[in-house]
Amino acid sequence: MKNQIQKDKNKRILSSKIENKRIILKSIACNNKISKIIRWNCELKLTSFPSNNLKTGVVNRCMFTGRKGKFNKEFRFSRLSFLKLARNGFIGGLKK
Numbered sequence: 001m002k003n004q005i006q007k008d009k010n011k012r013i014l015s016s017k018i019e020n021k022r023i024i025l026k027s028i029a030c031n032n033k034i035s036k037i038i039r040w041n042c043e044l045k046l047t048s049f050p051s052n053n054l055k056t057g058v059v060n061r062c063m064f065t066g067r068k069g070k071f072n073k074e075f076r077f078s079r080l081s082f083l084k085l086a087r088n089g090f091i092g093g094l095k096k
Contacts, residue, residue, distance in 0.1 A: 005066045014053040022049060 028034060029042040060071045062078035070079040077085065086094050 002066065005061055008059055008061050011053065011058050014050075015055045015058060018049055018053050019055060022046065 025042045025046050029039050029046065031039070059068050060073065060076075061068050062071060062081050063076050064081045065078055067078040067080070072079065072082055075082055075091070082091075085091050
């Protein structure tokens, strides 16, 4: 599980680095006021980016167990870890 958590962290870092470049190139490629040659070059650069660094490839995982199913986005825990922590009183402001 630790390996999957580390892979997910690396994907998040890489996707955030490339995201701004990808947005700029897409806006240039969609702008009809710019010449076709520049737009075409932007399209070529977009296709040269690695596809495994897309933002949609990032998986939300539990911080403790690495479980990806039944994930609570607000607390970043899976439901099992969340229940265990809530019962032991480690999450403040929660009542049964």
